[in-house]
Amino acid sequence: MAAKSANLYARIEPDVKEQAEGILSALGIPASNAINMFYKQIILHRGLPFEVKIPSARPVDMRALSDAEINAELERGYADAKAGRTKPAGRAFADIHKDYDL
Missing domain, CATH: 1.10.1220.10 (Met repressor-like)
Structure with missing residues (x-):
């Protein structure tokens, strides 16, 4: 050494x-x-x-949204689920941790 x-x-x-x-x-x-x-x-x-790297987008801070914006986010999520544009929760959380260095 x-x-x-x-x-x-x-x-x-x-x-x-x-x-x-x-x-x-x-x-x-x-x-x-x-x-x-x-x-x-x-x-x-x-x-x-x-x-x-600089992440391409930040997670949505739900506390900062109005009721109308929250409803729009929920509707987008529902539309994605109906269209099959989803991924398993485990992979989603792993991606979030990786992308946002959590």
């Missing part, structure tokens, strides 16, 4: 740092080890180890 002698300095949002380090702490992984793992994955993948 190579000696760890290189330093990395990065400025990130304090809120992001706090949340990430809380998760890493719960996993028992020091931040420096997580960064080292991330860099090793960049090397293995010859790029970022995850997809970087």
